[in-house]
Amino acid sequence: MHLAEGVLSAPVLAGAAALAAAGVAFGLRRLGEAQLPLAALLGAAFFVASTIHVPVGVGSVHLILNGLAGLMLGWAVFPVFFVALLLQAALFSFGGFTVLGANLLIMALPAVAAHYLLRRLVRPAEDGTPPPRRRLLVAGAACGIVGIGGAAALASLALVLSGGHLFTELIGLLVLAHLPVFVVDALISAATVALLARMLPAALAAVRA
């Protein structure tokens, strides 16, 4: 879902870059010292997950995991994804430097949305009892759906705003093509949240208000 160079129009690129820069600045202020190791871990997971293609059936699928990172980090995903996308552009020429802002918004905004929509589901109750397992699974799966769905919607929006004549028919296909990613991302995110709740409840308790 990385948009390539030379696709988006200049105003869209400039606007996205400005918004992304503001997001990174705001995210850095929200990134507490205690959150730093978790942020680096999720950043590395995002970087590796969207780099490695796993053959599934006839196609190949890769994880994005942006929703999961968003749930755990909130606004701090902006600087975290910025680093990961920068590395991907530099090392593998995924995306590119001029579209970095747009790609960052595409990945990070749905992640922030996942944080605000789903954080209530995963936080332990006042007396410290963990949320029921089923609710955790739902929250994890919703991370995948909000994260990937939002990213696909934003990528489509960026293409529409750029008025690409080639793209109107492609947009439906873009969403369709990511259905397998949807499913896999939702499953992995659900499993991860459930596992965290069992092995490391402190990580979920630390999800910021």
Place this chain on the structure above:
Amino acid sequence: MTQLPSALRPLATAAALLLATAAQAHGLAVVAQHEADAVTGLARYTDQTPAAGIYVAVTPENSDTPLAEGTTGADGRFRLPVPPGGPYWAVVEGEEGHRAETLAVQLPAAAGGNGEATAEALRLVREDIARLEQQIRLRDIIGGIGYIVGIAGIAAWFAARRRG
């Protein structure tokens, strides 16, 4: 777009899902060379699947106006006839707005009668080199993780200084 008959729609959906491979692949890469009377080449996605049936054009060096246009075959290869001259650029445009361009390297005319065989051999070698270059290597991924750890370290250092 013409409307598909409703009975065909589930089929079209299934086909689109099966063909989704290309859309999930990240980058698009192209290797091309200028042979005697045509520009030939190969378009691939970074996961090494051939970029089948996408737009390809040949343009002169200082212009965006295509001299020849076409689509890639099922194996991602293309061959577009061009007038003598050059240098030429090959441009491919795929799904999700992926785009790649490369200079079509002029292959020297081979001596003797087997020019076509030489060109074919050179083409295969160039494709192999391009494949090696594009491969996402494990060490790049590990290097990237190293960068992330390092950046987190720097951030932690700043945080510690601020507190101290």
